[in-house]
Amino acid sequence: MVADWYDGLTLATEWRPAAEGVAARYRLMLTNDTGEALRDFRLGISGPARVSDDAEIVGAKVVTQLSNFCELAPERGFVLAPGARWTIDVLKLDYPIRHWTDGATTGFLVLADGTTRSLRTVPTRREGSDTLRKKGTAIYEVPEHPPVPVSIVPWPQDVAVSGRRTAPAGLAPIPSAIGKSAATAFGKLTEKLFPGEGLVRPAHEGGFPVELVAGAGGKEGYAIEFAADRARIIGETETGLLYGLITLGQILRGARIHLRQFNFPTSGRIEDAPAMAWRGSHLDVARRYYAKDEVERFIAILAWNKLNVLHWHLSDDESWRVEIDAYPQLTGKGAWRGYGMPVPPLLGSGPERTGGYYSKADIHAIVGFATEVGVDVVPEIDMPGHCYAMLQAIPALRDPGENAPYYSIQSFPNNCLNPGVEATYGVVEAIIDEMVELFPSRYFHVGADEVPEDAWHSSPAANKLRKELGVTGAAPLQARFLQRLQAYLTSKGKLTGAWEEASHGGGLDRANCYLVGWKDTAISQKLAAEGYDVVVAPAQAYYLDMANSEDWHECGAAWAGWSSPEKSYGFEPIAGWSAVERGHLLGIQACIWSEPMTDRAVFDRLVFPRLSAIAETGWSSNRDFNRFKALVGLMPNLYGRYEGF
Structure with a gap:
């Protein structure tokens, strides 16, 4: 059956770096764990690494190549028996494989009738190593005693805040003559990035009042003033007000997710504007x-x-x-x-x-x-x-x-x-x-x-x-x-x-x-x-x-x-x-x-x-990597994939 034949084929690849007296080698291994012999086929591989035009290849020859796509054929009459493995050694690439993602990430067979079959393709391993391949965002743990009381990335020009209150359930932006577009945009941002958190909510759902008012700030600058029962964001443009809301949203998430380490202030002021346009x-x-x-x-x-x-x-x-x-x-x-x-x-x-x-x-x-x-x-x-x-x-x-x-x-x-x-x-x-x-x-x-x-x-x-x-x-x-x-x-x-x-x-x-x-x-x-x-x-x-x-x-x-x-x-x-x-x-x-x-x-x-x-x-204009490392773990990534998960 086709399903049995297809499911039993695996392509694994292995890199051996050059060492004293030992040449570098890229090995491809196609294993046939089906119950049928395989004949009249070619192997297609695709990945960042490229097989050199003048590469010495043992066990196969290049039929066609374009950039990082390569099609390899065994010698005429070759049969891959059930339980057998076809090994190909490529002794020269356009560049060495320096990281595991350099190798072939997809393999497939081209059959005699021109049809193709995808293979189970195992990511490239390094010879002699069983170390796990690294992927997913590296986790930066929030320390028990962060160097700053609030979580904000990028760090503002001036932060002078004090006091502490229980983190509000969410924010309720209140536009004035300005701020309607900023409030709408902030709502869309939080829906995209933090669905289900209720970061924006009306007053009757416990939203913390945030007044949006006009004032100096330039194209992208803003200021935030804190009080026990509300905050005020002052900006000259809708973009500046939006950035103020983003800063306040970061402070809220930090105080809510890491309630021991970060504060939601009750007084003080943040002033901010970008260093570069x-x-x-x-x-x-x-x-x-x-x-x-x-x-x-x-x-x-x-x-x-x-x-x-x-x-x-x-x-x-x-x-x-x-x-x-x-x-x-x-x-x-x-x-x-x-x-x-x-x-x-x-x-x-x-x-x-x-x-x-x-x-x-x-x-x-x-x-x-x-x-x-x-x-x-x-x-x-x-x-x-x-x-x-x-x-x-x-x-x-x-x-x-x-x-x-x-x-x-x-x-x-x-x-x-x-x-x-x-x-x-x-x-x-x-x-x-x-x-x-x-x-x-x-x-x-x-x-x-x-x-x-x-x-x-x-x-x-x-x-x-x-x-x-x-x-x-x-x-x-x-x-x-x-x-x-x-x-x-x-x-x-x-x-x-x-x-x-x-x-x-x-x-x-x-x-x-x-x-x-x-x-x-x-x-x-x-x-x-x-x-x-x-x-x-x-x-x-x-x-x-x-x-x-x-x-x-x-x-x-x-x-x-x-x-x-x-x-x-x-x-x-x-x-x-x-x-x-x-x-x-x-x-x-x-x-x-x-x-x-x-x-x-x-x-x-x-x-x-x-x-x-x-x-x-x-x-x-005030950068400190230790502070950044303590705060950046709260920033979103694209797919929610983290190291070790």
Whole structure:
């Protein structure tokens, strides 16, 4: 029976690191615990690790490969008998497996008739180790005697409170001429993050009166005044009042959940305003799709941390995620992955058709909710590189005369929009036309990262453009492409955002753009010195796909190193900057790249509490990691997965 045959097949993988006199080895083991022999099949694997083109493989050969998808075949006539194991040793990968999530996370068989069968796939183990793989948010216990009397993250500018009362059952916001929108938004936030807690409730249900009144505070600042029977929040804007409510909500939850350790004050005052204007988080939904409800809850978490920008990475080599009426094939083909499809199984997706996209109605709802809770949604369509999925959907954008491959750093062939193909600009402008109607943000991010140095080297159209411009290489062509995009976005009233590589080859008009510095800690300062407005997001400190430590049993990536919560918290983003350079600082942001997010518990471990650590850097001028560690355990994560559970 098919069910018996399928249920009895298991793929396990094992990593042996290199040591003195011993080569590194990645071993795949397919065990047949069915009652039938298995023949005429191939093995497909998918995960962050990539098998090198020149890898020495014992026990199999590579049939096909695209980036981290690989299809392996046994020798002709091979039969996997009942109870037997097929062992494959890969002696070279594109990079060593540094953490358990680097290995294959999905395996499946391709049968002689072209059909596929998923395998029970066991996460990669390290040879000789039975240590549990780490996932789920690390638990930071609240100490018996916290260093502060109230629980607030990020910590405010000034806290001078005293007294103690039994924590109220909930809060009852009372708007005046101002505050109605803040009260509504706070209610929606608490419903998203703490359903069932009754954090907002009317007076007749025991809600503690909270008056919302107009006063000084700037765009996002606020003050809270405490009395025994009520609190007053003073702010100049609805956003400031909302942040005051969030602070009061955090104080209430701390006092209610940890009633010995934290107070709900009866007198005193809190004054607060952010240190930086741009306090953001990037979210990559191209490598892994997050449903509308997940994105909205993530936005709610940003707001609870007083982060105010979502940099939404909507396209990449692996997929296209936004509905475009002019080009339905972008989502028809580019939003989905699967065996035999234009985009194959990648990064742990299986042989079945998997993926998704955001309809225009979804985006309206997401952006509307974000706006209510003070989060600006900045869309990103990554161009001209990282466009494999887009080019699979619209192959007419390729130069038909291009006759030799080039490869991206992630091993995608010929994955860049060609600046020499004039039709490219019409397609991109039509996409922009539809997207500016969906996203009211003044910013539109166009990517511009990781274009290979030899991109378009065999393209007659690109070489013609090079000759006309009198340039060589890829960077000047990318600059030409970006300058045309920027001019179009400027005509639409948008400021152009891009990654740091947009400064190469001639760069963008500095007056109408901002750049995100990511490769190291020095590049942002260099860009600011050159006159670019800058968002600081170095991979070594703020990339939340990097593992929490060097421990192999941690989840996450390692190409930029690792960054513990304490390390991220302690990073000083503008240390050593001159006054002129600081004048070009917009702020900071976390970056969540989704390649290692193999399951929900991995996401929670990698993102939290480091997201809150970065939030406190962007907000507070009074930072103390011991205080942060005592308080951050009360902050929500996305999926409710914690270490050891």
